[in-house]
Amino acid sequence: xxxxxxxxxYTPLARPPSAARPAHVLxxxxxxxxxxxxxxxVQALLKYAxxxxxxxxxxxxxxxxxxxxxxxxxxxxxxxxxxNRAAGTPEEAALHAQVPRVCVWTDEEEWSxxxxxxxxxxxxxxxxxxxxxxxxxxxxxxxxxxxxxLCDNVLTSFLRALSPSTPTWLFPAxxxxxxxxPFTAPQLEQVQTQLGYQVYGPxxxxxACGDLVGTGAMCEWKDIVAMVVDHFGLQL
Amino acid sequence: xxxxxxxxxYTPLARPPSAARPAHVLxxxxxxxxxxxxxxxVQALLKYAxxxxxxxxxxxxxxxxxxxxxxxxxxxxxxxxxxNRAAGTPEEAALHAQVPRVCVWTDEEEWSxxxxxxxxxxxxxxxxxxxxxxxxxxxxxxxxxxxxxLCDNVLTSFLRALSPSTPTWLFPAxxxxxxxxPFTAPQLEQVQTQLGYQVYGPxxxxxACGDLVGTGAMCEWKDIVAMVVDHFGLQL
Amino acid sequence: xxxxxxxxxYTPLARPPSAARPAHVLxxxxxxxxxxxxxxxVQALLKYAxxxxxxxxxxxxxxxxxxxxxxxxxxxxxxxxxxNRAAGTPEEAALHAQVPRVCVWTDEEEWSxxxxxxxxxxxxxxxxxxxxxxxxxxxxxxxxxxxxxLCDNVLTSFLRALSPSTPTWLFPAxxxxxxxxPFTAPQLEQVQTQLGYQVYGPxxxxxACGDLVGTGAMCEWKDIVAMVVDHFGLQL
Numbered sequence: 275x276x277x278x279x280x281x282x283x284y285t286p287l288a289r290p291p292s293a294a295r296p297a298h299v300l301x302x303x304x305x306x307x308x309x310x311x312x313x314x315x316v317q318a319l320l321k322y323a324x325x326x327x328x329x330x331x332x333x334x335x336x337x338x339x340x341x342x343x344x345x346x347x348x349x350x351x352x353x354x355x356x357x358n359r360a361a362g363t364p365e366e367a368a369l370h371a372q373v374p375r376v377c378v379w380t381d382e383e384e385w386s387x388x389x390x391x392x393x394x395x396x397x398x399x400x401x402x403x404x405x406x407x408x409x410x411x412x413x414x415x416x417x418x419x420x421x422x423x424l425c426d427n428v429l430t431s432f433l434r435a436l437s438p439s440t441p442t443w444l445f446p447a448x449x450x451x452x453x454x455x456p457f458t459a460p461q462l463e464q465v466q467t468q469l470g471y472q473v474y475g476p477x478x479x480x481x482a483c484g485d486l487v488g489t490g491a492m493c494e495w496k497d498i499v500a501m502v503v504d505h506f507g508l509q510l
Numbered sequence: 511x512x513x514x515x516x517x518x519x520y521t522p523l524a525r526p527p528s529a530a531r532p533a534h535v536l537x538x539x540x541x542x543x544x545x546x547x548x549x550x551x552v553q554a555l556l557k558y559a560x561x562x563x564x565x566x567x568x569x570x571x572x573x574x575x576x577x578x579x580x581x582x583x584x585x586x587x588x589x590x591x592x593x594n595r596a597a598g599t600p601e602e603a604a605l606h607a608q609v610p611r612v613c614v615w616t617d618e619e620e621w622s623x624x625x626x627x628x629x630x631x632x633x634x635x636x637x638x639x640x641x642x643x644x645x646x647x648x649x650x651x652x653x654x655x656x657x658x659x660l661c662d663n664v665l666t667s668f669l670r671a672l673s674p675s676t677p678t679w680l681f682p683a684x685x686x687x688x689x690x691x692p693f694t695a696p697q698l699e700q701v702q703t704q705l706g707y708q709v710y711g712p713x714x715x716x717x718a719c720g721d722l723v724g725t726g727a728m729c730e731w732k733d734i735v736a737m738v739v740d741h742f743g744l745q746l
Numbered sequence: 747x748x749x750x751x752x753x754x755x756y757t758p759l760a761r762p763p764s765a766a767r768p769a770h771v772l773x774x775x776x777x778x779x780x781x782x783x784x785x786x787x788v789q790a791l792l793k794y795a796x797x798x799x800x801x802x803x804x805x806x807x808x809x810x811x812x813x814x815x816x817x818x819x820x821x822x823x824x825x826x827x828x829x830n831r832a833a834g835t836p837e838e839a840a841l842h843a844q845v846p847r848v849c850v851w852t853d854e855e856e857w858s859x860x861x862x863x864x865x866x867x868x869x870x871x872x873x874x875x876x877x878x879x880x881x882x883x884x885x886x887x888x889x890x891x892x893x894x895x896l897c898d899n900v901l902t903s904f905l906r907a908l909s910p911s912t913p914t915w916l917f918p919a920x921x922x923x924x925x926x927x928p929f930t931a932p933q934l935e936q937v938q939t940q941l942g943y944q945v946y947g948p949x950x951x952x953x954a955c956g957d958l959v960g961t962g963a964m965c966e967w968k969d970i971v972a973m974v975v976d977h978f979g980l981q982l
Contacts, residue, residue, distance in 0.1 A: 277724060280687055310863060337857060385573060391546060398685055414906055418895035423654035423693035434650055435687045449870055451752055451907045456940050457895035468692055488749060513960060516923055621809060627782060634921055659890035659929035670886055671923045704928050 280437060283361035287405060289507040291324040294367035296375075297506040299327045300404040302429050305334025308411035308447035308492035312339045315410070318499045320375055322508035329378045330400065330429045332416065336380065347374035351387035355394035358402040384428040397431040404440055406505060409433075409471075411447030411492045414458065420469070421461045441505075442471045445498060450488030474501075516673060519597035523641060525743035527560040530603035532611075533742040535563045536640040538665050541570025544647035544683035544728035548575045551646070554735045556611055558744035565614045566636065566665045568652065572616065583610035587623035591630035594638040620664040633667040640676055642741060645669075645707075647683030647728045650694065656705070657697045677741075678707045681734060686724030710737075752909060755833035759877060761979035763796040766839035768847075769978040771799045772876040774901050777806025780883035780919035780964035784811045787882070790971045792847055794980035801850045802872065802901045804888065808852065819846035823859035827866035830874040856900040869903040876912055878977060881905075881943075883919030883964045886930065892941070893933045913977075914943045917970060922960030946973075 284295065291297040299319060303309045312335070316327050331341065357373055360366045384396045409416070416430065425434040436442065444465055452458065453476060465471040475493040492498075502508070520531065527533040535555060539545045548571070552563050567577065593609055596602045620632045645652070652666065661670040672678065680701055688694065689712060701707040711729040728734075738744070756767065763769040771791060775781045784807070788799050803813065829845055832838045856868045881888070888902065897906040908914065916937055924930070925948060937943040947965040964970075974980070 277686070280724065307863065307867075337860070388573070391543065395543075395685075401687065414895065415897045415903075418897070422658055422894055422896075423650065423691065423697060424658075424660075424896075425651045425654070425688070431651075431688075434691055435685050437687060449867075449907050450749070451873065451909060452897070452903075455895065455906055461895060488752065513922070516960065624809070627779065631779075631921075637923065658894055659886065659927065659933060660894075660896075661887045661890070661924075667887075667924075670927055671921050673923060 281439065282402065282405070282437070283358070284405075285362060285366060287506065290509045291506055293324055294370060296324040296326050296370055297508065298403050298405040299325060299502060300330060300400060300407045300432075301327055302330045302407060302409045302432070303335040304332050304409070304411060304413040304416040304429065305337065306411040306413040306447040306492070307338060309335040309338035311411075311492070311495040313343050315495050315499055316344055316376055318496070319502060322503060322510055325502075325506065325508055326373070326375045327377075328400065328403065329376070330432060331378060331380050332427055332429050333381060334413070334415075341378040341380070344376055344378055346376050346378045349374050349377050351383060351394050351396045351399055354396075354399045354403060358399055361402070379428060381427050384431070397428050397435055400428075400432050401435045401437065401440075404436070406502065407433075407436065407440060407442040408445065408498065408502070409442070410445040410498055412444050414448045414452045414455070417444075417446060417461050417465070418457070421464050438470055442469070443501070444471045444473045445492050446473065446476045446490075447492035448476070448490050450490040453488075453490040474498075517675065518638065518641070518673070519594070520641075521598060521602060523742065526745045527742055529560055530606060532560040532562050532606055533744065534639050534641040535561060535738060536566060536636060536643045536668075537563055538566045538643060538645045538668070539571040540568050540645070540647060540649040540652040540665065541573065542647040542649040542683040542728070543574060545571040545574035547647075547728070547731040549579050551731050551735055552580055552612055554732070555738060558739060558746055561738075561742065561744055562609070562611045563613075564636065564639065565612070566668060567614060567616050568663055568665050569617060570649070570651075577614040577616070580612055580614055582612055582614045585610050585613050587619060587630050587632045587635055590632075590635045590639060594635055597638070615664060617663050620667070633664050633671055636664075636668050637671045637673065637676075640672070642738065643669075643672065643676060643678040644681065644734065644738070645678070646681040646734055648680050650684045650688045650691070653680075653682060653697050653701070654693070657700050674706055678705070679737070680707045680709045681728050682709065682712045682726075683728035684712070684726050686726040689724075689726040710734075753911065754874065754877070754909070755830070756877075757834060757838060759978065762981045763978055765796055766842060768796040768798050768842055769980065770875050770877040771797060771974060772802060772872060772879045772904075773799055774802045774879060774881045774904070775807040776804050776881070776883060776885040776888040776901065777809065778883040778885040778919040778964070779810060781807040781810035783883075783964070783967040785815050787967050787971055788816055788848055790968070791974060794975060794982055797974075797978065797980055798845070798847045799849075800872065800875065801848070802904060803850060803852050804899055804901050805853060806885070806887075813850040813852070816848055816850055818848050818850045821846050821849050823855060823866050823868045823871055826868075826871045826875060830871055833874070851900060853899050856903070869900050869907055872900075872904050873907045873909065873912075876908070878974065879905075879908065879912060879914040880917065880970065880974070881914070882917040882970055884916050886920045886924045886927070889916075889918060889933050889937070890929070893936050910942055914941070915973070916943045916945050917964050918945065918948045918962075919964035920948070920962050922962040925960075925962040946970075
């Protein structure tokens, strides 16, 4: 049972969302080659109206895409905390019009933004903000961390602090033999039954590592975008 | 069953402890905001007679306090090993009078102090030394590591090598929603039933992250100090 | 059930192996003091004919031996991928005559060798290559990672992607009290029953940390070499 004070304070979303209350999509990405699709997903989502995207990237995921390619505007944990404080107040709509539509957060911001008691904590502010969480791609290592409660970076700390009432979709992406490893199936089962996540995929295709067709690939990125569009009723 | 050669070799403690045989308190601290209380706990303990405190700090915990604020004297793994070798011998009392009353150990010392076979291993020397272990604060991540036998730093290596006969008190400290996460309760149960740790707290209060009153805060640091004073019968 | 396309493509091994098809031994070593024995094991194996050794070293293991002492020749992930592509073709024998007999791989190569889709992935190429895997020594931390599916470095990623049909021998090496920790026995049981690994040792001897005789030491390195010699029928 989550105390009311810990639930989202934002104005409930309309369908479609509005300029005053856009949808908040948190895209968490990890050290799988499929992270090369992160910029494509972000750019496709931003073509729709009234949706904001915050990318939370592990250090390993940044090997696969250039965060600057997402052109994130300067935005700090304090800015995010100010928006969260305005949630449910008359200022919420005005602030939504001012904030950037895309941000990228890494472990660096998690630590640099906290210097004394009272400063906002990034993974907590992200939890307050998110309407929908995509873990896309979810690597074998991050899946294992989630299943054991490990939280050694901003992505897994965010997930550990996330309210069970926030819908969370997990898109596994790993080499076929990693996927066939005896621990994968029970761990994917565990995140569904114990944590309430939805798991989509993996699918079968030629993998980046050169293995012939096998199961383990992330769902097609266009399908993931379409699911988000459908979930919120986004419009172009 | 722990072989006799692996049990503490130190002279049994009197109540209260003496100058010749002070109490050895090992304070293990982790990446929770409550680590800001570490210097307060150390300074309060040192006001009592005949108690020595070794702080074992994870890298993340050092974001929350300045180890130099504890004014640790120069002291090396070799010095600690020399004291441990003197345990139970006539030299033990004289060495106890010479060693600093407070030390801070980090992963840096763990690796820098070992260069060849025969050199002392820090986490093993700490295990030989400790009369009482406080994990205060214990973050969600360190709790998860302990519960799965992971030992990737000096703190968790020390705990993995600790004799079950050494009393170990664990003081959880985490955000309320991290505490409410489905894995926290079973993990706190597991450290008690499988590892024999005592768990105290967390308590309810306004948290550093700004959440309204919720459970997850570390026990009051003064209460932790009082428990140690009571355990050893320390006197001012 | 492993798809045929994911099984080893190499010419089956003769007994003893031949110049055209030498045995491929993958020696995975971790952060235990017993890693000081890695160069001895490699040099002893290379005295035999028609055996190649690839060492996969965690960062912590490199505290205990100098990888340059193994005199590895320059060899890249692309070179290894080329050999793997030649497996089962007429070029396999010629390439085997050209490649170095010993390589050392670390996390650095894992990341530096991948810059775009289509580039070979080191832990996948190693999986394709290995005829026999030795985890020697296996530290308490790496054992725990394996048992929970964690794969945050090239060694554990390789193991997570390894075909169950590749024989894998695990040689634990840890301090006696780490070995006596309640989680060690079930984890050693788990790698055998759930992952099909063979566990050998640990044995009782005086440990590097100075503890008197206790169980936890890695099997004698000469015995490990003898097991490999026997497994493949190697000849001097």
